[in-house]
Amino acid sequence: MGCLGLSLVISGPMRVPLYRTCHTEHIRNPVNLLQTSSLDVRAVTVDFQGLRAIDDVSLRLHGGEILGLIGPNGAGKTTLINVLTGFQEPTRGSVHLGGEDIGAWKPHQRSRRGLVRTFQSVLPFAGLSALENVEASGLSIGLSRAEARADAERILMEMGLGDKLHRAAGTLPFGEERRVGIARAIAMRPRFLLMDEPAAGLNDAECRDLKQIVEGISQSLGCGVLFIEHRMSLVFELCRRIQVLQLGRTLAVGTPDEIRADPKVRTAYLGQEAA
Amino acid sequence: MLANPALRPLQTAAILILVLLGVALMAALAPPAMQRTVVEAMIKLTVVVGLFVFVGNSGVFSFGHVAFMAVGGYMSAVLTLAPARKETLLDLPGFLEALQLPWPVAMIVVVPAVGLIALAVGWPICRLRGIALPMATFAILIITFVVASNWKEVTGGRQALVGLPRYTGLWVAFGGAALAILAAAIYGVTRHSLLLRCSRENEVAAAATGIDVERERLIAFVISAMIVAAGGVLFSHFIGTITANTFYLDLTFVTLTMLVAGGMRSLTGAFVGVALVSIVSELFRTVERGFSVGNVTIAAPPGLQEIALAAILLAILILRPSGLLGDHEVAFTSSSSGSSPAKPEG
Ligand SMILES: Nc1ncnc2c1ncn2[C@@H]1O[C@H](COP(=O)(O)OP(=O)(O)OP(=O)(O)O)[C@@H](O)[C@H]1O
Ligand SMILES: [Mg+2]
Secondary structure, three states: OOOOEOOOOOOOOOOOOOOEOOOOHHHHOOHHHHOOOEEEEEEEEEEEOOEEEEEEEEEEEEOOOEEEEEOOOOOOHHHHHHHHHOOOOOOEEEEEEOOEEOOOOOHHHHHHOOEEEOOOOOOOOOOOEHHHHHHHHHHHOOOOHHHHHHHHHHHHHHOOOHHHOOOEHHHOOHHHHHHHHHHHHHOOOOOEEEEEOOOOOOOHHHHHHHHHHHHHHHHHHOOEEEEEOOOHHHHHHHOOEEEEEEOOEEEEEEOHHHHHHOHHHHHHHHHHHHO | OOOOHHHHHHHHHHHHHHHHHHHHHHHHHOOHHHHHHHHHHHHHHHHHHHHHHHHHHHOOOOOOHHHHHHHHHHHHHHHHOOHHHHHHHOOOOHHHHHOOOOHHHHHHHHHHHHHHHHHHHHHHHOOOOOOHHHHHHHHHHHHHHHHHHHOHHHHOOOOOEEOOOOOOOHHHHHHHHHHHHHHHHHHHHOHHHHHHHHHHHOHHHHHHOOOOHHHHHHHHHHHHHHHHHHHHHHHHHHHOEEOHHHHOHHHHHHHHHHHHHHOOOOHHHHHHHHHHHHHHHHHHHHHHHOEEEOOEEEOOOOOHHHHHHHHHHHHHHHHOOOOOOOOOOOOOOOOOOOOOOOOOOO
16 A cells, blocks of 8 residues: 555454545545534434334434444334435435535435445445445546556455455355445445444354444544444444434433433333343 | 456457458358348447447336437438439428538538437436336337428438438448447446446445436437447448338337347347347348248248247247346456356457
8 A cells, every 4th residue: 555544454354444545535525524524413304104214313423433323123224324315305304414404415416425325235236346346436436447446456355355356246145245335335435434234144253343344434534433233232332322213213312331221222122132 | 458357348349340350351252132131230230239338338228229320310311312312302491402411421420419419318318217217218219200200301201211322331331330349348448337337236326326327327328329320320321211110110129139139238248139130030031032942942921030039039038038148248358247157258
């Protein structure tokens, strides 16, 4: 890595994703750098014919922070990400990036400006190679072919996929496919990364790797991470703040200790697992 | 440099053009009837390669591209017909009637003009989602057909436009097809091709990856329409006569069959599809005409050729839905993003 790459070398098979700071992103996309220090959801409600999937939820995510978002199935977590990334228009309420109302931005505009997501079901570009999957991100934020390719190679290498660059993403084992999905998001150089159950279906070793990846992302460039996950242990380890949703409403917000101790949360959600 | 997988489309194009050159050289020595068959196949190859640029990269079907052949064909006819003939057949404004351009100039005017039309038409259409987009392309075909068959002043209406300079011989057709292949390959190495292919794999994930799917579709749509229009121009000047019916359902069916048979995600597939369908059509046309074995003459009922094509299309759709080649391409080097290691040799 010629330039000042912030590569966090960590133990284990996987090094953490990093960011070259000497490259073009901030020249081409100056908005990214300064104004996007917080991501705000203000009193959002989403109705699906008769079903209120989200009911007056507010949320604030700061740069560099890892915020856990938990809640039982159907609580509205994915719907909230859809609202944030522009795939779902809120019935009421608004989303602000660095103070600016981004309600009118289309999904591709939001992701180009650093509001990036992963999918619960990964949704890789199955017929394209792992490399192309990740390269596309670099291209869409305006890197040249060569830059995007080098970036993608580096990120995949660091995710332990160096020998799978030319494999079609759809033919990779599940854990590796997930990593391609995360690499694709990282290559977007996110200011805020919204991860929808990234650990689902991963084994314990893969989970530990994931934890290191997420910590690396948040530390190396001060990227804010919204971390949706069912596996409580992982959430409690990673996040200093956790927000709990239930049936579309915010049940509690607080530190892991506060959440563990909250009786409402215990009965509503943790009951089975905390016991 | 050519080891760079991102540049493989150029390798593929080089191989395909070489093969095409071989075919052209052999055809040059063949009897005229055979030569005409090869010329026609090369023109169709131009059209199918144009179609591939949009359909193959976007994964969105188009039933309307033959309309751009029509627009190209008619424009070129108006620009190249002798003024005296235009006076009897058409009712054009004075300056257009007087104008008679050499064919290469007409081609250079027509292709970008069709590009502009495709931009205007594609702008609203590429915003459509799901099945609405292919349906809209079909609507373009129908509208173009209706306009072409009724706009007497410009197209001659139901009357055929005759007397077009018949310049599309073997080498012109070869040049057209080779340029089309090269254009498709150059598009294939651009960022636009990769971004559009991402949207083909998954539209939602593409948007989440910052890809402006509508814009990428529009870019491919315009390039593809221009290549197809060039094919339309060549075709018109090959047969020398055009009517609205020349560019309608039959040609749409044949070109789509060619694209699907070979594998609509692969340039090599487009090539193989055109070759296969052309050979099969020619065989059955011969059988329909009747031929003699010893002193027995065998002739098949007319229509056999269409039925055979439809049967081949069905068989491929059922047995190999992604076409004969799937998404494989010929190339000098191995390593591909294809999902199976099997690959045809260059
Ligand atoms: N497009 C839609 N149309 C109608 N209802 C929907 C739609 N999307 C989500 N829902 C409903 O909204 C509610 C919230 O769904 P959501 O997917 O956001 O939950 P979740 O918290 O992500 O659950 P899980 O943990 O299972 O992923 C559910 O009841 C779901 O059925
Ligand atoms: Mg969900």
